[in-house]
Amino acid sequence: MSVRNQGPTQESGATYRSSTYTSLLPWQVGERRFPPTGLGRRGLNPNDVYAFLDRVAVDMAALHAALAESRRETARIKEALRRWQSEHARGDNERGQTR
Numbered sequence: 655m656s657v658r659n660q661g662p663t664q665e666s667g668a669t670y671r672s673s674t675y676t677s678l679l680p681w682q683v684g685e686r687r688f689p690p691t692g693l694g695r696r697g698l699n700p701n702d703v704y705a706f707l708d709r710v711a712v713d714m715a716a717l718h719a720a721l722a723e724s725r726r727e728t729a730r731i732k733e734a735l736r737r738w739q740s741e742h743a744r745g746d747n748e749r750g751q752t753r
Contacts, residue, residue, distance in 0.1 A: 688706070
């Protein structure tokens with residue numbers, strides 16, 4: 655997969671990777687250094703840079719998917735709590751009025 659050609663393959667918010675793939679950690683991105691290109695050329699080896707960018711993109715997609723799922727779950731829990739509180743508040747008010 656290449657950052658230049660397409661986004662990560664996702665289905666239902668999950669990013670699919672090999673089971674041997676280990677996610678990058680922030681310090682790994684910050685400390686990454688690329689070897690210079692061969693003789694007669696200046697700069698970095700584009701293949702090394704693009705391979706690293708592809709890996710960063712996959713990890714970022716996985717993090718964004720996990721964050722979106724976490725936000726959906728938080729919204730679901732908040733809504734359930736609001737419903738529960740409303741139901742119990744109505745029940746408390748009804749009991750208080752009959753006394």
